[in-house]
Amino acid sequence: MSWFTKTFSSTIGRKIVMSITGLFLCSFLVVHLIGNLQLLASDGGDAFNVYSAFMGTNKVIRFMELILVLGFVFHIYDAIVLTRRNKSARPIDYAEQRPQENSTWSSRNMGLLGTVILVFLIIHLYNFFVPARFGGLDTVSIDNEVYDNLYAEVIYAFSQWWYVLIYVLSMIALAYHLIHGFQSAFQTLGLDHKKYTPFIQKFGYAFSILVCLGFAAIPLYVFFFF
Known part of the structure; x- marks a missing residue:
């Protein structure tokens, strides 16, 4: 096994891969949200259909789709591996353990949040x-x-209450997932500094809320006003 394989199959290596792919997927969310906003244009859907056709035929975009798929695969796979390693390292919780005092709810439930997001995806x-x-x-x-x-x-999909409900709940799960994941990614990559960390935390929180709110607002607007 080469040093490269050993490095990126180790716990810290997998965390680095998760961090890089996670930040890459954050950039995808921004692009995807901008595209989805075309749904709200008052042109009968022309802008959105033209945008969709461009995304489906442009060679650069199609190549980036492959990179995106790989990003999802590595992110999900490493998350599963790390979760199993953490459980095997501590198969029995300490009786006096009080995780709520030492960590946030989202950090303790990243596996659950990730599963909800995967099902929605x-x-x-x-x-x-x-x-x-x-x-x-x-x-x-x-x-x-x-x-x-x-x-x-x-x-049509956004006119069905059950799909809108699933969509909105999934965006709430995504927001919690991002709130912890955004800051954690910078920390894992060593970009943790007492001067900049507070800004990263605030930016990550704002990014998570605003992006997910933007996604959730679209199906709600279509459901109630179209």
Whole structure:
């Protein structure tokens, strides 16, 4: 086994990979939110359908999709491995242990939050990504060009209360996941300094709340006002 494999299969190595992939996925969330905001344009979905077509056909974007998938895979896999290692290292909790006094709720439940997000991701991909990439959508003409009408598919999904509920609850789980994960990533990468850490904590908190609030607001707005 090479030094590279040994390093990144160790506990600290896996934490570094989780941190890097986590921050990369944060950048994806920003781009994805900007794209989703096209749903609110008062043009009958033209902007969103054009945006979706661009994301599905641009070669650079398609290549970045592969990087994104790898990011998700490494992030999830390392999370599972680290969780198992932590449990095996301490199979029986101490009787007098009071974790609530030494850690936040989100840090103690990252596995649960991650599971909720993973289940939502599978549902989300099945409803939108699969039809958009592999067909099955109706088409619409925009400026004499034919586009898949993903907008209609999204609006239909957001008109169903159960899907909106799942979406909003998942965004709450994601917010808690990010609140802990954002700060933890910088700490793992050694970017922990008494001068800058308070700013990183505040920025991470604001980022987590605002991004997830933005995602949650879209299906709620569609459900109540469309």
